[in-house]
Amino acid sequence: MNYSSEDLARFVPEAAKSPWRSDFERDRARLIHSSALRRLGAKTQVLGPEADDFIRTRLTHSLEVAQVGRSFAKNFGADPDVVETACLAHDLGHPPFGHNGEQVLDVVASEIGGFEGNAQTLRILTRLEPKRFDDAGAPAGLNLTRAVLDATVKYPWKRHEGPAGQASPKFGAYADDVPVFEWAHGGHGNVKSAEAQMMDLSDDIAYSVHDLEDTIVRRAMVPQDFVAKGAAELDAVVESTLAWYGTKISAGELTAAAQRLFALKSWPSAFNDTLRDLAQLKDLTSDLIGRFVSAVTDATRAEIGYMPLIRYAGNVVVPRETLAEIYFLKGIAVHYVMAPREHEPIFFEQRTMLFDLVDAFSEDPARLERPFFDAYQRAEDDAERLRVVIDQVASLTDQSARAYHASLVGFLRN
Structure with missing residues (x-):
């Protein structure tokens, strides 16, 4: 690995640290x-x-x-x-x-x-x-x-x-x-570094594989449905995938990807919440991650050889079939969980809650947490002040957003 002194630089220079850690x-x-x-x-x-x-x-x-x-x-x-x-x-x-x-x-x-x-x-x-x-x-x-x-x-x-x-x-x-x-x-245009490409692909792989596991365990999707409903169920998932992610991968490619995945030995034909079923799901997640990492590694090495892939020395290569399989798995979560949730009352309640919080903090900025309140006071115009309020709201967890809404919005309305 050959990282340069520029790669190791920090925006604000710091004094030398202990040599025991890189x-x-x-x-x-x-x-x-x-x-x-x-x-x-x-x-x-x-x-x-x-x-x-x-x-x-x-x-x-x-x-x-x-x-x-x-x-x-x-x-x-x-x-x-x-x-x-x-x-x-x-x-x-x-x-x-x-x-x-x-x-x-x-x-x-x-x-x-x-x-x-x-x-x-x-x-x-x-x-x-x-x-x-x-x-x-x-x-x-x-x-x-x-x-x-x-x-x-x-x-x-x-x-x-x-x-x-x-x-x-x-x-x-x-x-x-x-x-x-x-x-x-700067200087690299719209090209991601090799490490950023690895991060981005790792996100897609983990997202696709583990959200599949969550979807099955919560029984939002039952593997038996693909057996009982046949092509109609598969077509519906493919349609949802295309509607959500666009046509970067075609319907035919997604269908072929599904058929390859269904043929895996670890793909469950049924799920009934037993310990053995859960163990099989873990085998599936391991198999899928190994499958994707191996395919990408082989394709990338075939392209660039065995030189270290760091910074801007080359690109990660994702085979088209692998990309289609990842998108199909992501489409399962879309079809059974994400798209239906957009029509649930809680989806609109959450939106209202965040709009209310922005209004409440803007009306009473003294209620901002101290670091954000200090930044609000330093802000030079309304745009900067609104950005501080957004930073505050974005920092909240699901639970703290609810707690702030219960206390802050209720306080202002009273």
Whole structure:
């Protein structure tokens, strides 16, 4: 592994530390001990943390992404701490209530640069999480190394920009975070670093495999349905996948992917909540992760040989069939859990709750937590003040959002 002194640089220079830990190990430790990472334990992944004791939260999902990411780093000769730290950090910016909350805050922030979970992650890492300050007293977040910070950048462009000049609803930095974004990623255009590609793919793999497990265990999807209902059930899942994720993968490719997955020895033909059924599901998740990691590793090595894949030395190669299988698994969660939830009363209750909280904090900013209140007082205009309120609301967990709503909104209405 050949990381340069520039890769090891920090936005705010720091004095030399103990030689017993590498700079990347130190970055990982900073993230592990951060409050932002702890809060993910009470934030929605697909289902809310209160749904039951089995389902995954943003934190458990991030731990699983990190495990897959370390495998890729090992296989490709990248530093495992760089990839693992990026994987652990990738969802820090998600607000309460998952993508539902993200959509609400994007509406609220539409006139001040929008809201995007990945841009919020950068903001947390470089501004909001308390660890370092620059010489002028401005917060510098965790002040991670350039290589690690760049590895967290999933969408390396600003709002309304994107690959090949196309507008994209996803983006990696708000306008006032552009200086640190350009410091970390500048000069590489819309290309992600190799470690960021590993993080992104690890997220997709973990998301697809483990949300499948959650969906089956909660009996939102019963494997017997694919046997009993035949092609009609498969066609319905494929249709939902295309509606949610677009036509990047065709219906025919998704159907063929499903047939390959159904043919796996560990794919359950039935699920009845027995200990043996649960054990078989664990075999399935292991088989799927191993299948995807092996396919990507083989395809990438065939493309670039056995040189270390670090920073901008090359790209991770995902075979088309593997991509289709991942999308089909993600489509199962969409069809049986995510799409139906958009029509449930709780979905609208969550949206109302977050809109109310933005209004309540804006009307009475003294109720903001102290770090956010201090930032609110330093803000120079209404746009900056609204961004502080959004930072506060986005930082909340599902439970704390409900608690604040019960006390703060009720207090103002009384």
